[in-house]
Amino acid sequence: xxxxxxxxxxxxxxxxxxxxxxxVEGAIAAGSLKPGDRLPSERExxxxxxxxxxxxxxxxxxxxxxxxxxxxxxxxxxPQVQPFSTGPVRRSLAMLTSxxxxxxxxxxxxxxxxxxxxxxxxxxxxxxxxLRALERSIARMRAAMEPPPDGAARxxxxxxxxxxxxxxxxxxxxxxxxxxxxxIREAVLRLxxxxxxxxxxxxxxxxxxxxxxxxxxxxxxxxxGPRASxxxxxxxxxxxxxxxxxxxxxxxxxLVLECGGRIGG
Amino acid sequence: xxxxxxxxxxxxxxxxxxxxxxxVEGAIAAGSLKPGDRLPSERExxxxxxxxxxxxxxxxxxxxxxxxxxxxxxxxxxPQVQPFSTGPVRRSLAMLTSxxxxxxxxxxxxxxxxxxxxxxxxxxxxxxxxLRALERSIARMRAAMEPPPDGAARxxxxxxxxxxxxxxxxxxxxxxxxxxxxxIREAVLRLxxxxxxxxxxxxxxxxxxxxxxxxxxxxxxxxxGPRASxxxxxxxxxxxxxxxxxxxxxxxxxLVLECGGRIGG
DNA sequence: ATGCATTTGTTCGTATGTATC
DNA sequence: AGATACATACGAACAAATGCA
Numbered sequence: 001x002x003x004x005x006x007x008x009x010x011x012x013x014x015x016x017x018x019x020x021x022x023x024v025e026g027a028i029a030a031g032s033l034k035p036g037d038r039l040p041s042e043r044e045x046x047x048x049x050x051x052x053x054x055x056x057x058x059x060x061x062x063x064x065x066x067x068x069x070x071x072x073x074x075x076x077x078x079p080q081v082q083p084f085s086t087g088p089v090r091r092s093l094a095m096l097t098s099x100x101x102x103x104x105x106x107x108x109x110x111x112x113x114x115x116x117x118x119x120x121x122x123x124x125x126x127x128x129x130x131l132r133a134l135e136r137s138i139a140r141m142r143a144a145m146e147p148p149p150d151g152a153a154r155x156x157x158x159x160x161x162x163x164x165x166x167x168x169x170x171x172x173x174x175x176x177x178x179x180x181x182x183x184i185r186e187a188v189l190r191l192x193x194x195x196x197x198x199x200x201x202x203x204x205x206x207x208x209x210x211x212x213x214x215x216x217x218x219x220x221x222x223x224x225g226p227r228a229s230x231x232x233x234x235x236x237x238x239x240x241x242x243x244x245x246x247x248x249x250x251x252x253x254x255l256v257l258e259c260g261g262r263i264g265g
Numbered sequence: 266x267x268x269x270x271x272x273x274x275x276x277x278x279x280x281x282x283x284x285x286x287x288x289v290e291g292a293i294a295a296g297s298l299k300p301g302d303r304l305p306s307e308r309e310x311x312x313x314x315x316x317x318x319x320x321x322x323x324x325x326x327x328x329x330x331x332x333x334x335x336x337x338x339x340x341x342x343x344p345q346v347q348p349f350s351t352g353p354v355r356r357s358l359a360m361l362t363s364x365x366x367x368x369x370x371x372x373x374x375x376x377x378x379x380x381x382x383x384x385x386x387x388x389x390x391x392x393x394x395x396l397r398a399l400e401r402s403i404a405r406m407r408a409a410m411e412p413p414p415d416g417a418a419r420x421x422x423x424x425x426x427x428x429x430x431x432x433x434x435x436x437x438x439x440x441x442x443x444x445x446x447x448x449i450r451e452a453v454l455r456l457x458x459x460x461x462x463x464x465x466x467x468x469x470x471x472x473x474x475x476x477x478x479x480x481x482x483x484x485x486x487x488x489x490g491p492r493a494s495x496x497x498x499x500x501x502x503x504x505x506x507x508x509x510x511x512x513x514x515x516x517x518x519x520l521v522l523e524c525g526g527r528i529g530g
Numbered sequence: 531a532t533g534c535a536t537t538t539g540t541t542c543g544t545a546t547g548t549a550t551c
Numbered sequence: 552a553g554a555t556a557c558a559t560a561c562g563a564a565c566a567a568a569t570g571c572a
Contacts (some may be wrong), residue, residue, distance in 0.1 A: 041537065042538070043537075071537095072538085075538075076536050078537090
Protein backbone atom coordinates (compact mmCIF):
# COMPACT_ATOMS: atom_id res chain seq x y z
CA UNK A 1 0.00 0.00 0.00
CA UNK A 2 1.41 3.32 -1.04
CA UNK A 3 1.50 6.31 1.21
CA UNK A 4 -1.98 7.72 1.39
CA UNK A 5 -1.00 11.25 0.44
CA UNK A 6 2.47 12.00 -0.85
CA UNK A 7 2.62 15.52 0.43
CA UNK A 8 4.58 17.01 -2.42
CA UNK A 9 3.66 15.04 -5.51
CA UNK A 10 4.44 17.18 -8.49
CA UNK A 11 2.10 15.79 -11.11
CA UNK A 12 -0.18 13.15 -9.67
CA UNK A 13 -2.41 11.12 -11.96
CA UNK A 14 -5.44 13.12 -10.90
CA UNK A 15 -5.00 16.28 -8.94
CA UNK A 16 -6.44 16.38 -5.46
CA UNK A 17 -9.14 18.94 -6.19
CA UNK A 18 -10.31 17.07 -9.30
CA UNK A 19 -11.40 14.12 -7.22
CA UNK A 20 -13.72 16.36 -5.25
CA UNK A 21 -15.02 18.12 -8.35
CA UNK A 22 -15.86 14.87 -10.07
CA UNK A 23 -17.45 13.44 -6.97
CA VAL A 24 -19.79 16.40 -6.58
CA GLU A 25 -20.48 16.64 -10.30
CA GLY A 26 -21.39 13.00 -10.36
CA ALA A 27 -23.65 13.29 -7.36
CA ILE A 28 -25.50 16.20 -8.95
CA ALA A 29 -25.79 14.46 -12.31
CA ALA A 30 -27.04 11.30 -10.61
CA GLY A 31 -29.63 13.27 -8.70
CA SER A 32 -28.44 12.39 -5.23
CA LEU A 33 -27.54 16.05 -4.76
CA LYS A 34 -30.39 18.39 -5.59
CA PRO A 35 -30.65 22.20 -5.72
CA GLY A 36 -30.98 23.59 -2.25
CA ASP A 37 -29.01 20.78 -0.67
CA ARG A 38 -25.91 21.65 1.30
CA LEU A 39 -22.43 20.30 0.85
CA PRO A 40 -20.35 19.56 3.93
CA SER A 41 -18.38 22.54 5.14
CA GLU A 42 -14.87 23.08 3.89
CA ARG A 43 -13.27 21.64 6.96
CA GLU A 44 -15.52 18.61 6.85
CA UNK A 45 -14.63 18.03 3.22
CA UNK A 46 -11.00 18.16 4.29
CA UNK A 47 -11.56 15.24 6.63
CA UNK A 48 -13.77 13.33 4.24
CA UNK A 49 -11.46 13.43 1.22
CA UNK A 50 -8.21 13.49 3.15
CA UNK A 51 -6.83 16.56 1.43
CA UNK A 52 -5.77 20.01 2.53
CA UNK A 53 -8.14 22.91 2.75
CA UNK A 54 -6.48 24.63 -0.20
CA UNK A 55 -7.44 21.71 -2.40
CA UNK A 56 -11.00 21.77 -1.14
CA UNK A 57 -11.20 25.46 -1.87
CA UNK A 58 -9.87 25.02 -5.40
CA UNK A 59 -12.53 22.39 -5.99
CA UNK A 60 -15.23 24.68 -4.64
CA UNK A 61 -14.07 27.55 -6.86
CA UNK A 62 -14.31 25.33 -9.92
CA UNK A 63 -17.75 24.08 -8.95
CA UNK A 64 -18.72 27.67 -8.33
CA UNK A 65 -17.55 28.73 -11.78
CA UNK A 66 -19.81 26.02 -13.18
CA UNK A 67 -22.66 27.53 -11.16
CA UNK A 68 -23.27 24.19 -9.53
CA UNK A 69 -22.68 25.32 -5.96
CA UNK A 70 -22.35 28.61 -4.19
CA UNK A 71 -20.50 29.05 -0.94
CA UNK A 72 -21.62 32.11 0.94
CA UNK A 73 -19.17 33.58 3.36
CA UNK A 74 -19.50 32.72 6.98
CA UNK A 75 -22.35 30.29 6.48
CA UNK A 76 -21.85 27.34 8.80
CA UNK A 77 -24.32 25.23 6.84
CA UNK A 78 -21.90 24.76 3.98
CA PRO A 79 -21.98 25.48 0.24
CA GLN A 80 -25.39 25.25 -1.36
CA VAL A 81 -26.23 23.39 -4.55
CA GLN A 82 -27.63 25.93 -6.98
CA PRO A 83 -30.66 25.61 -9.25
CA PHE A 84 -29.65 24.40 -12.68
CA SER A 85 -28.84 27.28 -14.95
CA THR A 86 -27.95 27.83 -18.57
CA GLY A 87 -25.34 30.35 -17.48
CA PRO A 88 -22.26 28.19 -18.05
CA VAL A 89 -23.34 27.14 -21.52
CA ARG A 90 -24.08 30.72 -22.42
CA ARG A 91 -20.74 31.94 -21.16
CA SER A 92 -18.76 29.23 -22.90
CA LEU A 93 -20.64 29.92 -26.09
CA ALA A 94 -20.00 33.63 -25.74
CA MET A 95 -16.31 32.99 -25.35
CA LEU A 96 -16.29 30.84 -28.47
CA THR A 97 -18.00 33.52 -30.50
CA SER A 98 -15.70 36.21 -29.16
CA UNK A 99 -12.65 34.30 -30.24
CA UNK A 100 -14.08 33.54 -33.67
CA UNK A 101 -13.94 29.84 -32.89
CA UNK A 102 -17.65 29.73 -33.70
CA UNK A 103 -18.67 31.37 -36.95
CA UNK A 104 -21.81 33.30 -37.81
CA UNK A 105 -23.05 30.70 -40.31
CA UNK A 106 -22.76 27.96 -37.72
CA UNK A 107 -24.89 29.93 -35.29
CA UNK A 108 -27.43 30.97 -37.87
CA UNK A 109 -27.80 27.49 -39.31
CA UNK A 110 -28.41 26.08 -35.90
CA UNK A 111 -30.89 28.78 -35.10
CA UNK A 112 -32.72 28.03 -38.32
CA UNK A 113 -33.39 24.46 -37.35
CA UNK A 114 -34.20 25.19 -33.71
CA UNK A 115 -36.53 28.12 -34.39
CA UNK A 116 -38.26 26.24 -37.16
CA UNK A 117 -38.93 23.26 -34.92
CA UNK A 118 -40.09 25.49 -32.10
CA UNK A 119 -42.59 27.13 -34.41
CA UNK A 120 -43.78 23.77 -35.65
CA UNK A 121 -44.40 22.45 -32.16
CA UNK A 122 -46.00 25.66 -30.97
CA UNK A 123 -48.49 25.54 -33.82
CA UNK A 124 -49.65 22.17 -32.57
CA UNK A 125 -49.66 22.78 -28.83
CA UNK A 126 -50.31 26.49 -28.36
CA UNK A 127 -53.13 27.65 -26.09
CA UNK A 128 -55.22 30.76 -26.64
CA UNK A 129 -53.53 32.43 -23.69
CA UNK A 130 -50.14 31.92 -25.30
CA LEU A 131 -51.52 33.36 -28.52
CA ARG A 132 -52.49 36.52 -26.68
CA ALA A 133 -49.06 36.70 -25.05
CA LEU A 134 -47.49 36.56 -28.51
CA GLU A 135 -49.72 39.42 -29.62
CA ARG A 136 -48.57 41.46 -26.64
CA SER A 137 -44.95 40.86 -27.56
CA ILE A 138 -45.53 42.16 -31.06
CA ALA A 139 -47.28 45.17 -29.58
CA ARG A 140 -44.19 45.81 -27.46
CA MET A 141 -42.06 45.69 -30.56
CA ARG A 142 -44.35 48.20 -32.27
CA ALA A 143 -44.28 50.47 -29.24
CA ALA A 144 -40.49 50.45 -29.25
CA MET A 145 -40.61 51.92 -32.75
CA GLU A 146 -42.93 54.84 -32.08
CA PRO A 147 -40.34 57.30 -30.91
CA PRO A 148 -37.48 57.66 -33.34
CA PRO A 149 -35.59 54.53 -32.32
CA ASP A 150 -32.61 55.40 -30.15
CA GLY A 151 -30.31 53.02 -28.36
CA ALA A 152 -32.66 52.28 -25.48
CA ALA A 153 -35.53 51.60 -27.86
CA ARG A 154 -33.40 49.13 -29.78
CA UNK A 155 -32.68 47.26 -26.58
CA UNK A 156 -36.39 47.19 -25.76
CA UNK A 157 -37.14 45.97 -29.27
CA UNK A 158 -34.63 43.14 -28.94
CA UNK A 159 -36.04 42.22 -25.57
CA UNK A 160 -39.56 41.96 -26.96
CA UNK A 161 -38.21 39.97 -29.89
CA UNK A 162 -36.57 37.45 -27.58
CA UNK A 163 -39.71 37.29 -25.46
CA UNK A 164 -41.74 36.39 -28.53
CA UNK A 165 -39.48 33.48 -29.33
CA UNK A 166 -39.37 32.31 -25.74
CA UNK A 167 -43.16 32.17 -25.56
CA UNK A 168 -43.14 30.09 -28.72
CA UNK A 169 -40.52 27.75 -27.33
CA UNK A 170 -42.46 27.36 -24.13
CA UNK A 171 -45.68 26.71 -26.05
CA UNK A 172 -43.95 23.93 -27.95
CA UNK A 173 -43.55 22.04 -24.71
CA UNK A 174 -40.03 20.77 -25.34
CA UNK A 175 -37.56 21.85 -22.68
CA UNK A 176 -34.56 21.16 -24.87
CA UNK A 177 -35.84 23.38 -27.65
CA UNK A 178 -36.58 25.95 -25.01
CA UNK A 179 -33.20 25.99 -23.33
CA UNK A 180 -31.08 25.50 -26.41
CA UNK A 181 -33.06 28.07 -28.37
CA UNK A 182 -32.60 30.63 -25.64
CA UNK A 183 -28.87 30.10 -25.65
CA ILE A 184 -28.54 30.26 -29.41
CA ARG A 185 -30.66 33.35 -29.90
CA GLU A 186 -28.64 35.20 -27.31
CA ALA A 187 -25.39 34.19 -28.97
CA VAL A 188 -26.62 35.25 -32.40
CA LEU A 189 -27.77 38.57 -31.02
CA ARG A 190 -24.42 39.28 -29.41
CA LEU A 191 -22.51 38.37 -32.49
CA UNK A 192 -24.76 40.45 -34.71
CA UNK A 193 -24.47 43.50 -32.52
CA UNK A 194 -20.74 43.50 -33.08
CA UNK A 195 -20.81 43.01 -36.83
CA UNK A 196 -23.53 43.95 -39.27
CA UNK A 197 -26.07 45.58 -37.03
CA UNK A 198 -24.61 49.06 -36.91
CA UNK A 199 -24.28 49.54 -40.64
CA UNK A 200 -27.80 48.62 -41.70
CA UNK A 201 -30.94 50.66 -41.93
CA UNK A 202 -32.37 50.02 -38.50
CA UNK A 203 -36.00 51.14 -38.89
CA UNK A 204 -36.39 49.14 -42.09
CA UNK A 205 -35.03 46.03 -40.42
CA UNK A 206 -37.35 46.50 -37.48
CA UNK A 207 -40.36 46.87 -39.73
CA UNK A 208 -39.43 43.76 -41.64
CA UNK A 209 -39.00 41.93 -38.34
CA UNK A 210 -42.45 42.94 -37.15
CA UNK A 211 -43.92 41.75 -40.41
CA UNK A 212 -42.21 38.42 -40.03
CA UNK A 213 -43.38 37.95 -36.46
CA UNK A 214 -46.94 38.78 -37.46
CA UNK A 215 -46.85 36.15 -40.18
CA UNK A 216 -45.53 33.55 -37.73
CA UNK A 217 -48.25 34.44 -35.26
CA UNK A 218 -50.89 33.95 -37.95
CA UNK A 219 -49.51 30.54 -38.87
CA UNK A 220 -49.43 29.44 -35.24
CA UNK A 221 -52.95 30.74 -34.72
CA UNK A 222 -54.11 28.73 -37.74
CA UNK A 223 -52.29 25.69 -36.31
CA UNK A 224 -50.34 25.48 -39.56
CA GLY A 225 -47.08 24.00 -38.27
CA PRO A 226 -45.30 23.53 -41.59
CA ARG A 227 -45.97 27.13 -42.58
CA ALA A 228 -44.72 28.44 -39.22
CA SER A 229 -41.59 26.35 -39.59
CA UNK A 230 -41.01 27.50 -43.17
CA UNK A 231 -41.41 31.15 -42.22
CA UNK A 232 -38.64 30.87 -39.65
CA UNK A 233 -36.19 29.40 -42.13
CA UNK A 234 -37.08 31.79 -44.91
CA UNK A 235 -36.71 34.89 -42.81
CA UNK A 236 -33.42 33.82 -41.26
CA UNK A 237 -32.14 33.08 -44.74
CA UNK A 238 -33.28 36.47 -45.95
CA UNK A 239 -31.56 38.19 -43.05
CA UNK A 240 -28.21 36.46 -43.06
CA UNK A 241 -27.60 34.76 -46.41
CA UNK A 242 -25.73 37.72 -47.84
CA UNK A 243 -23.30 37.72 -44.91
CA UNK A 244 -21.98 34.19 -45.30
CA UNK A 245 -19.75 32.34 -47.73
CA UNK A 246 -21.25 30.44 -50.69
CA UNK A 247 -20.83 26.98 -49.12
CA UNK A 248 -22.68 28.01 -46.00
CA UNK A 249 -25.28 29.83 -48.07
CA UNK A 250 -25.89 26.62 -49.96
CA UNK A 251 -26.52 24.77 -46.72
CA UNK A 252 -28.87 27.48 -45.52
CA UNK A 253 -30.69 27.29 -48.84
CA UNK A 254 -31.04 23.53 -48.45
CA LEU A 255 -32.57 24.03 -45.03
CA VAL A 256 -35.13 26.34 -46.58
CA LEU A 257 -35.86 24.16 -49.58
CA GLU A 258 -36.18 20.85 -47.76
CA CYS A 259 -39.36 22.02 -46.10
CA GLY A 260 -40.82 23.46 -49.27
CA GLY A 261 -39.73 27.02 -48.60
CA ARG A 262 -38.77 29.64 -51.15
CA ILE A 263 -35.66 31.74 -51.39
CA GLY A 264 -35.53 35.43 -52.14
CA GLY A 265 -37.50 38.53 -51.28
CA UNK B 266 -7.42 55.32 1.87
CA UNK B 267 -8.18 51.83 2.98
CA UNK B 268 -5.56 49.24 3.58
CA UNK B 269 -4.47 47.87 0.28
CA UNK B 270 -5.29 44.27 1.17
CA UNK B 271 -7.20 43.65 4.36
CA UNK B 272 -5.72 40.29 5.08
CA UNK B 273 -8.90 38.74 6.37
CA UNK B 274 -11.71 40.39 4.46
CA UNK B 275 -14.69 38.08 4.74
CA UNK B 276 -16.82 39.23 1.84
CA UNK B 277 -14.99 41.60 -0.46
CA UNK B 278 -16.85 43.22 -3.32
CA UNK B 279 -15.18 40.90 -5.80
CA UNK B 280 -13.23 37.93 -4.60
CA UNK B 281 -9.52 38.03 -5.17
CA UNK B 282 -9.38 35.17 -7.63
CA UNK B 283 -12.27 36.55 -9.68
CA UNK B 284 -10.28 39.61 -10.59
CA UNK B 285 -7.62 37.42 -12.13
CA UNK B 286 -10.14 35.18 -13.89
CA UNK B 287 -11.92 38.11 -15.43
CA UNK B 288 -8.71 39.77 -16.46
CA VAL B 289 -7.48 36.69 -18.30
CA GLU B 290 -10.90 35.92 -19.76
CA GLY B 291 -11.12 39.45 -21.06
CA ALA B 292 -7.66 39.33 -22.54
CA ILE B 293 -8.47 36.12 -24.36
CA ALA B 294 -11.84 37.37 -25.55
CA ALA B 295 -10.25 40.60 -26.76
CA GLY B 296 -7.60 38.68 -28.64
CA SER B 297 -4.60 40.09 -26.81
CA LEU B 298 -3.97 36.62 -25.43
CA LYS B 299 -3.91 33.95 -28.11
CA PRO B 300 -3.58 30.16 -27.95
CA GLY B 301 0.03 29.22 -27.35
CA ASP B 302 0.80 32.36 -25.40
CA ARG B 303 2.08 32.03 -21.87
CA LEU B 304 0.71 33.57 -18.73
CA PRO B 305 3.14 34.82 -16.10
CA SER B 306 4.13 32.17 -13.60
CA GLU B 307 2.16 31.78 -10.42
CA ARG B 308 4.63 33.73 -8.36
CA GLU B 309 4.73 36.54 -10.90
CA UNK B 310 0.94 36.72 -10.91
CA UNK B 311 1.11 37.05 -7.14
CA UNK B 312 3.21 40.17 -7.49
CA UNK B 313 1.25 41.58 -10.40
CA UNK B 314 -2.20 41.33 -8.85
CA UNK B 315 -1.11 41.79 -5.26
CA UNK B 316 -2.85 38.67 -4.00
CA UNK B 317 -1.73 35.53 -2.27
CA UNK B 318 -0.57 32.42 -3.97
CA UNK B 319 -3.72 30.51 -3.04
CA UNK B 320 -5.87 33.06 -4.80
CA UNK B 321 -3.77 32.82 -7.92
CA UNK B 322 -4.06 29.07 -7.83
CA UNK B 323 -7.84 29.20 -7.41
CA UNK B 324 -8.02 31.48 -10.44
CA UNK B 325 -5.85 29.15 -12.47
CA UNK B 326 -7.96 26.14 -11.51
CA UNK B 327 -11.09 27.94 -12.71
CA UNK B 328 -9.45 28.98 -15.96
CA UNK B 329 -8.25 25.44 -16.33
CA UNK B 330 -11.75 24.05 -15.86
CA UNK B 331 -12.85 26.35 -18.68
CA UNK B 332 -10.07 24.85 -20.80
CA UNK B 333 -8.70 28.31 -21.41
CA UNK B 334 -5.26 27.71 -19.90
CA UNK B 335 -3.26 24.73 -18.79
CA UNK B 336 -0.54 24.95 -16.23
CA UNK B 337 1.96 22.15 -16.51
CA UNK B 338 4.06 21.37 -13.49
CA UNK B 339 7.66 22.41 -13.42
CA UNK B 340 7.37 24.59 -16.49
CA UNK B 341 9.23 27.85 -15.92
CA UNK B 342 7.48 29.48 -18.86
CA UNK B 343 4.14 29.63 -17.07
CA PRO B 344 0.61 28.42 -17.87
CA GLN B 345 -0.20 28.15 -21.55
CA VAL B 346 -3.29 29.51 -23.26
CA GLN B 347 -5.05 26.56 -24.86
CA PRO B 348 -6.58 26.33 -28.33
CA PHE B 349 -10.27 27.14 -28.23
CA SER B 350 -12.36 24.07 -27.74
CA THR B 351 -16.02 23.18 -27.57
CA GLY B 352 -15.28 21.02 -24.54
CA PRO B 353 -16.74 23.37 -21.93
CA VAL B 354 -19.95 23.82 -23.91
CA ARG B 355 -20.25 20.09 -24.27
CA ARG B 356 -19.72 19.45 -20.57
CA SER B 357 -22.13 22.15 -19.44
CA LEU B 358 -24.69 20.92 -21.91
CA ALA B 359 -24.28 17.35 -20.76
CA MET B 360 -24.73 18.40 -17.16
CA LEU B 361 -27.79 20.41 -18.07
CA THR B 362 -29.37 17.52 -19.91
CA SER B 363 -28.67 15.02 -17.16
CA UNK B 364 -30.12 17.22 -14.46
CA UNK B 365 -33.15 18.47 -16.33
CA UNK B 366 -35.48 15.50 -16.01
CA UNK B 367 -36.15 15.12 -19.71
CA UNK B 368 -38.79 12.90 -21.20
CA UNK B 369 -38.20 10.44 -24.02
CA UNK B 370 -40.28 12.41 -26.56
CA UNK B 371 -38.36 15.59 -25.82
CA UNK B 372 -35.06 13.86 -26.44
CA UNK B 373 -36.23 12.03 -29.54
CA UNK B 374 -37.84 15.08 -31.09
CA UNK B 375 -34.67 17.06 -30.63
CA UNK B 376 -32.59 14.26 -32.00
CA UNK B 377 -34.82 14.11 -35.04
CA UNK B 378 -34.13 17.68 -35.97
CA UNK B 379 -30.42 17.60 -35.15
CA UNK B 380 -29.68 14.31 -36.89
CA UNK B 381 -31.71 15.37 -39.91
CA UNK B 382 -29.77 18.61 -40.23
CA UNK B 383 -26.47 16.86 -39.72
CA UNK B 384 -27.28 14.46 -42.55
CA UNK B 385 -28.33 17.33 -44.76
CA UNK B 386 -25.10 19.22 -44.23
CA UNK B 387 -22.95 16.14 -44.55
CA UNK B 388 -24.50 15.37 -47.93
CA UNK B 389 -23.30 18.73 -49.16
CA UNK B 390 -19.86 18.87 -47.59
CA UNK B 391 -18.69 15.27 -47.24
CA UNK B 392 -15.33 14.23 -48.66
CA UNK B 393 -14.55 10.83 -50.11
CA UNK B 394 -12.39 10.02 -47.11
CA UNK B 395 -15.32 10.64 -44.79
CA LEU B 396 -17.46 8.42 -46.99
CA ARG B 397 -14.99 5.59 -46.52
CA ALA B 398 -14.93 6.20 -42.77
CA LEU B 399 -18.71 5.85 -42.72
CA GLU B 400 -18.43 2.56 -44.57
CA ARG B 401 -15.95 1.33 -41.97
CA SER B 402 -18.37 2.21 -39.17
CA ILE B 403 -21.11 0.17 -40.80
CA ALA B 404 -18.65 -2.68 -41.20
CA ARG B 405 -17.94 -2.47 -37.48
CA MET B 406 -21.64 -2.70 -36.77
CA ARG B 407 -21.90 -5.78 -38.99
CA ALA B 408 -18.90 -7.36 -37.27
CA ALA B 409 -20.51 -6.83 -33.89
CA MET B 410 -23.43 -8.98 -35.05
CA GLU B 411 -21.46 -11.98 -36.26
CA PRO B 412 -21.18 -13.79 -32.97
CA PRO B 413 -24.51 -14.21 -31.25
CA PRO B 414 -24.76 -10.71 -29.81
CA ASP B 415 -23.95 -10.77 -26.13
CA GLY B 416 -23.56 -7.79 -23.83
CA ALA B 417 -20.09 -6.81 -25.00
CA ALA B 418 -21.15 -7.02 -28.63
CA ARG B 419 -24.07 -4.71 -27.94
CA UNK B 420 -21.71 -2.17 -26.47
CA UNK B 421 -19.46 -2.44 -29.51
CA UNK B 422 -22.49 -2.06 -31.78
CA UNK B 423 -23.58 1.09 -29.98
CA UNK B 424 -20.06 2.46 -30.14
CA UNK B 425 -19.91 1.97 -33.89
CA UNK B 426 -23.36 3.51 -34.21
CA UNK B 427 -22.28 6.62 -32.33
CA UNK B 428 -19.10 6.79 -34.40
CA UNK B 429 -21.15 6.76 -37.59
CA UNK B 430 -23.19 9.74 -36.44
CA UNK B 431 -20.14 11.60 -35.21
CA UNK B 432 -18.44 11.28 -38.57
CA UNK B 433 -21.55 12.67 -40.21
CA UNK B 434 -21.70 15.55 -37.78
CA UNK B 435 -18.04 16.31 -38.36
CA UNK B 436 -18.50 16.14 -42.12
CA UNK B 437 -21.30 18.68 -41.89
CA UNK B 438 -18.79 21.23 -40.66
CA UNK B 439 -21.02 22.78 -38.01
CA UNK B 440 -19.50 22.55 -34.54
CA UNK B 441 -22.80 23.28 -32.81
CA UNK B 442 -24.55 20.44 -34.59
CA UNK B 443 -21.59 18.31 -33.63
CA UNK B 444 -21.64 19.17 -29.95
CA UNK B 445 -25.38 19.16 -29.47
CA UNK B 446 -25.75 15.98 -31.47
CA UNK B 447 -23.18 14.19 -29.39
CA UNK B 448 -24.83 15.20 -26.14
CA ILE B 449 -28.30 14.29 -27.36
CA ARG B 450 -27.33 10.90 -28.68
CA GLU B 451 -25.65 10.00 -25.43
CA ALA B 452 -28.68 11.12 -23.47
CA VAL B 453 -31.04 9.12 -25.67
CA LEU B 454 -28.84 6.09 -25.33
CA ARG B 455 -28.74 6.37 -21.56
CA LEU B 456 -32.49 6.72 -21.36
CA UNK B 457 -33.12 3.86 -23.76
CA UNK B 458 -30.87 1.51 -21.88
CA UNK B 459 -33.02 2.03 -18.83
CA UNK B 460 -36.39 1.55 -20.51
CA UNK B 461 -37.30 -0.26 -23.70
CA UNK B 462 -33.99 -1.73 -24.75
CA UNK B 463 -34.11 -4.91 -22.71
CA UNK B 464 -37.52 -6.04 -23.81
CA UNK B 465 -37.15 -5.81 -27.58
CA UNK B 466 -35.85 -8.27 -30.09
CA UNK B 467 -32.23 -7.19 -30.21
CA UNK B 468 -30.95 -8.83 -33.41
CA UNK B 469 -33.92 -7.61 -35.43
CA UNK B 470 -33.39 -4.06 -34.18
CA UNK B 471 -29.71 -4.23 -35.05
CA UNK B 472 -30.45 -5.45 -38.55
CA UNK B 473 -32.95 -2.69 -39.08
CA UNK B 474 -30.41 -0.20 -37.79
CA UNK B 475 -27.77 -1.40 -40.22
CA UNK B 476 -30.24 -1.10 -43.08
CA UNK B 477 -31.03 2.44 -42.07
CA UNK B 478 -27.41 3.46 -41.82
CA UNK B 479 -26.70 1.97 -45.24
CA UNK B 480 -29.54 4.00 -46.76
CA UNK B 481 -28.23 7.18 -45.16
CA UNK B 482 -24.75 6.45 -46.45
CA UNK B 483 -26.12 6.04 -49.97
CA UNK B 484 -27.96 9.34 -49.78
CA UNK B 485 -24.88 11.15 -48.54
CA UNK B 486 -22.77 9.53 -51.23
CA UNK B 487 -25.25 10.72 -53.86
CA UNK B 488 -25.14 14.18 -52.29
CA UNK B 489 -28.89 14.02 -51.82
CA GLY B 490 -29.28 16.14 -48.70
CA PRO B 491 -33.07 16.17 -48.50
CA ARG B 492 -33.23 12.40 -48.75
CA ALA B 493 -30.55 11.95 -46.08
CA SER B 494 -32.46 14.32 -43.82
CA UNK B 495 -35.77 12.58 -44.45
CA UNK B 496 -34.29 9.17 -43.69
CA UNK B 497 -33.18 10.32 -40.26
CA UNK B 498 -36.62 11.57 -39.34
CA UNK B 499 -38.45 8.58 -40.74
CA UNK B 500 -36.33 6.02 -38.97
CA UNK B 501 -36.43 7.80 -35.62
CA UNK B 502 -40.19 8.02 -35.97
CA UNK B 503 -40.40 4.33 -36.80
CA UNK B 504 -38.26 3.45 -33.78
CA UNK B 505 -39.88 5.56 -31.12
CA UNK B 506 -43.38 6.62 -32.21
CA UNK B 507 -45.04 3.71 -30.46
CA UNK B 508 -43.42 4.58 -27.16
CA UNK B 509 -44.78 8.12 -26.82
CA UNK B 510 -48.14 9.74 -26.14
CA UNK B 511 -50.41 10.82 -29.01
CA UNK B 512 -49.61 14.53 -28.72
CA UNK B 513 -45.89 13.91 -28.97
CA UNK B 514 -46.45 11.41 -31.75
CA UNK B 515 -48.31 14.07 -33.67
CA UNK B 516 -45.36 16.42 -33.36
CA UNK B 517 -42.96 13.73 -34.47
CA UNK B 518 -45.22 13.03 -37.43
CA UNK B 519 -45.20 16.70 -38.34
CA LEU B 520 -41.42 16.68 -38.28
CA VAL B 521 -41.45 13.80 -40.73
CA LEU B 522 -44.13 15.24 -42.97
CA GLU B 523 -42.76 18.76 -43.21
CA CYS B 524 -39.81 17.53 -45.21
CA GLY B 525 -41.88 15.31 -47.46
CA GLY B 526 -41.27 12.13 -45.50
CA ARG B 527 -43.62 9.23 -45.11
CA ILE B 528 -44.88 7.54 -41.97
CA GLY B 529 -45.18 3.84 -41.40
CA GLY B 530 -43.26 0.71 -42.22
C1' DA C 531 -32.16 40.77 21.16
C1' DT C 532 -27.34 39.31 22.68
C1' DG C 533 -23.33 36.45 22.73
C1' DC C 534 -20.83 32.54 21.43
C1' DA C 535 -19.13 29.33 18.33
C1' DT C 536 -18.27 28.35 13.78
C1' DT C 537 -17.11 29.23 9.06
C1' DT C 538 -15.35 31.58 5.19
C1' DG C 539 -11.88 34.52 2.69
C1' DT C 540 -7.35 35.58 2.71
C1' DT C 541 -2.46 35.40 3.53
C1' DC C 542 2.05 33.38 4.83
C1' DG C 543 5.33 29.70 5.51
C1' DT C 544 7.16 24.99 4.43
C1' DA C 545 8.26 20.61 2.18
C1' DT C 546 8.86 17.81 -2.00
C1' DG C 547 9.36 15.91 -6.61
C1' DT C 548 10.49 17.25 -11.23
C1' DA C 549 11.74 19.57 -15.44
C1' DT C 550 14.54 23.02 -17.51
C1' DC C 551 18.94 25.41 -17.98
C1' DA D 552 25.44 16.19 -13.98
C1' DG D 553 24.21 19.88 -10.86
C1' DA D 554 21.65 23.98 -9.59
C1' DT D 555 17.71 26.53 -10.06
C1' DA D 556 12.97 27.38 -10.43
C1' DC D 557 8.48 25.73 -10.70
C1' DA D 558 4.04 23.69 -9.34
C1' DT D 559 1.65 20.60 -6.06
C1' DA D 560 0.23 20.03 -1.53
C1' DC D 561 -0.01 20.74 3.50
C1' DG D 562 -0.62 23.53 7.68
C1' DA D 563 -1.40 27.62 10.59
C1' DA D 564 -3.07 32.02 11.45
C1' DC D 565 -6.14 36.24 11.47
C1' DA D 566 -10.30 39.38 10.56
C1' DA D 567 -15.07 39.54 9.67
C1' DA D 568 -19.60 38.03 9.61
C1' DT D 569 -23.13 34.72 9.93
C1' DG D 570 -26.21 31.37 12.35
C1' DC D 571 -27.93 29.36 16.50
C1' DA D 572 -28.80 28.95 21.29
